[in-house]
Amino acid sequence: MEIITDTTILSNKSEEVDLDSGYRNVLGGLVGMFERNTLGLAAPQLGIMQRMFVALLYNKTVPSLYGFVNPRFERKGKKEVPSTEACLSIPDVTRTVLRHNYIEVNFDKCFQISDEGQWEEVEGPMQLSARDAFVFQHEYDHLEGTLLTDHTDIGNPVEWWAKQALKKRQKIKQRQKNAPKNLTKPDKVNPKKQAQLRKMEKARRKKNRMLAKRKAQLEFMEKESSA
Numbered sequence: 001m002e003i004i005t006d007t008t009i010l011s012n013k014s015e016e017v018d019l020d021s022g023y024r025n026v027l028g029g030l031v032g033m034f035e036r037n038t039l040g041l042a043a044p045q046l047g048i049m050q051r052m053f054v055a056l057l058y059n060k061t062v063p064s065l066y067g068f069v070n071p072r073f074e075r076k077g078k079k080e081v082p083s084t085e086a087c088l089s090i091p092d093v094t095r096t097v098l099r100h101n102y103i104e105v106n107f108d109k110c111f112q113i114s115d116e117g118q119w120e121e122v123e124g125p126m127q128l129s130a131r132d133a134f135v136f137q138h139e140y141d142h143l144e145g146t147l148l149t150d151h152t153d154i155g156n157p158v159e160w161w162a163k164q165a166l167k168k169r170q171k172i173k174q175r176q177k178n179a180p181k182n183l184t185k186p187d188k189v190n191p192k193k194q195a196q197l198r199k200m201e202k203a204r205r206k207k208n209r210m211l212a213k214r215k216a217q218l219e220f221m222e223k224e225s226s227a
Helices: 023-033 130-144 157-177 191-226
Strands: 040-042 052-057 064-069 072-076 080-087 090-100 102-106 109-113 119-121 126-129
Touching: 023 040, 023 052, 023 064, 023 109, 040 130, 052 130, 080 130, 080 157, 090 130, 102 130, 126 130
Parallel strands: none
Antiparallel strands: 040 052, 052 064, 064 109, 072 102, 080 090, 102 126, 109 119
């Protein structure tokens, strides 16, 4: 088997894998063709139009080769970030494309394959982020007949991040500019003024007590005079 570079073949969508059809032989062929200086290999790249691929993932920080059968997306994060990628089927081409920074995926079958050739079945779903998410999306594209060159090349990722930061600052400024102008801030408590108010309240209460006492004396005198 050899890597296919014919884009007319690679542009076709792959078919679902029948789990009773001896799929492990095909997946084993992908494992045998996989090279450690690459990050993934999909069945269509070998001319086999079935929904399978292998990918080197750093899931939980330990790099391992995973084989996916009938993979699918359960959820994609909203945030897209630059990913600089190359492809064995499109030699000498490198592009920086936008990929979802977080994805949750599932599959009909998935195996973690050790360097010694042991296959351990993995249950889904699986959460992938950053580099692992980019690799999965790249290989999944092959199953959909989507080539790296079908994606828009965003250019220098550093410049892209700088533009995003500028847009964010402009958005904040615009939001501040459109904010209502008639909102009044609460007055800060003035300790001197607060002490003066307490003193005035104390004097008012004292005056009220004196008036009440004077009124009681006048009422008593009126009763005495009428007796």
